[in-house]
Amino acid sequence: MLCDANGIPLRFLLSGGNASDINYAQPLLDGAHLPTVRGRPRKRCRWLLADKGYDAEALRQYCDRYRMQPVIPLRMMKRKPKPGLPRLFDKPKYAQRNIIERMFGWLKDNRRIGTRYDKLAESFAAMVSLACSLRCLKQLVSYRA
Secondary structure, eight states: OEEOTTSOEEEOOOOOTTSOGGGGHHHHHHTOOBOOSSSSOBSSOSEEEOOGGGOOHHHHHHHHHTTOEEEOOOOSSOOOOOSSSOOOOOHHHHGGGHHHHHHHHHHHHSHHHHTTOOOSHHHHHHHHHHHHHHHHHHHHHHHHO
C-alpha cells in the first residue's frame, strides 16, 4: 500500500500470503501518480518511509536512481558494512510513519477487509478499492468544509 503524507491511499497491490512485500515495492512505486496542486501529477515522491522489512540494497539503489530519500531503518542483523559512506537515518522523518500505520488501522477497521471474508483476490481488491475511495472522498469533504 502506498499513501501520501496525509494518510490518503494512492495505490495498492495484492500479493500472496507467503510472498515478501519487498518484491512488490518497486512495481508499486513505478505505478504511482502523486497528485499536485497544479500541473500534472508527479511520478516520484521525495521520501520513501518504510519499516525494517524493506531494508534491501536493491530498493535503496532504486531510490537513488530516482532521487528519493529512503527513510528505512537498518535491520539489526550482523552483516558486512557496505563500502563508501554509511547511510544516514532520519529519525524525526521516520516518526511520520505513524500516518501509514494509522491508515492501515483505519483500513482494518472495515470488518470485511480486516477478516478477509472474500475468497477471491478480485473481490478483496474491489473491497479495498471501495474503502480507499471512501477514505479519499471523506478527506475531500473535510478539505471543502
